[in-house]
Amino acid sequence: MSDSENGRRLHAVDDGLLRRRAAISDLGDALRLLVEHAAATEAPTEELRRAAERIRQAAAPLGERVRGRHDSPTADDMLAGVRLYNPVTGAGSALAPPLEIHSDGDLSIGACTLGLAFEGPPSFAHGGVSAMLLDQMLGYAVGHSGNPGMTVRLDTGYRKPVPLLTPLRLTAQVTGIEGRRVTATGIIAVAAEPGEILVEATGVFVALRAEQARRLFGQAIGRMRQSRAG
Numbered sequence: 001m002s003d004s005e006n007g008r009r010l011h012a013v014d015d016g017l018l019r020r021r022a023a024i025s026d027l028g029d030a031l032r033l034l035v036e037h038a039a040a041t042e043a044p045t046e047e048l049r050r051a052a053e054r055i056r057q058a059a060a061p062l063g064e065r066v067r068g069r070h071d072s073p074t075a076d077d078m079l080a081g082v083r084l085y086n087p088v089t090g091a092g093s094a095l096a097p098p099l100e101i102h103s104d105g106d107l108s109i110g111a112c113t114l115g116l117a118f119e120g121p122p123s124f125a126h127g128g129v130s131a132m133l134l135d136q137m138l139g140y141a142v143g144h145s146g147n148p149g150m151t152v153r154l155d156t157g158y159r160k161p162v163p164l165l166t167p168l169r170l171t172a173q174v175t176g177i178e179g180r181r182v183t184a185t186g187i188i189a190v191a192a193e194p195g196e197i198l199v200e201a202t203g204v205f206v207a208l209r210a211e212q213a214r215r216l217f218g219q220a221i222g223r224m225r226q227s228r229a230g
């Protein structure tokens, strides 16, 4: 194959991948709308039954070709950090708010708004949801520092309840690195009052030894390489 033919082929593959990622995001948006409406609806009982039937019908074709536990989604790029179904940040996930994270120097900054589907105490977020957001924030900061690891400890302090339907600002940063252990801290605040801490967390992350990475993720990485080669 000539260079230009190869270039055209790669370009076509990229276009296909981009279109698939856009479609996954679109489906994610639709699912999140559904989840939020389902948590908030006061529609008549018969409408709930009709909706349940229509949703089952819509889900059926998606279930005809599915991946197994160790297969990466074909649209993901684990090495580049593209994880479309991450339950906190994934654009394709029905469960994700989704939380959007970027870095400003050593500081990781996140933004999201939690809908009624995330309710714990009336009108406020479930405490486990706050812990999930902070685990992701801290993990991102740890990865961004160049020392990615898995959470081995997450301490959360709940100072004030986190309001739903209110833009939130989250921040995180690495505070210490000792051998394989990285410590990070983070907070959740209302975006309009970023100085007032609602929830704070400190996490300890441990870098995997090569044999641990092979034991835990070897099958998934092997399948990802196979599917890329094919």
Ligand SMILES: CCCCCCCCCC(=O)SCCNC(=O)CCNC(=O)[C@H](O)C(C)(C)COP(=O)(O)OP(=O)(O)OC[C@H]1O[C@@H](n2cnc3c(N)ncnc32)[C@H](O)[C@@H]1OP(=O)(O)O
Pocket (backbone or CB within 6 Å): 081, 135, 136, 137, 138, 139, 140, 143, 144, 149, 150, 151, 152, 153, 178, 179, 180, 181, 204, 206, 208, 209, 212
């Ligand atoms: C950009 C990408 C963004 C991605 C964000 C993702 C965020 C989400 C991250 C997660 O949620 S990860 C999923 C939840 N975590 C897990 O499932 C991890 C489960 N734990 C394990 O599988 C093992 O603990 C692990 C393989 C990580 C480590 O096992 P080891 O047997 O190597 O640990 P070891 O007991 O030797 O401890 C290593 C170090 O950590 C320390 N350590 C372990 N547990 C600890 C703990 N609980 N608190 C404090 N330190 C702890 C331990 O003292 C030791 O310190 P030293 O090296 O200084 O001796």
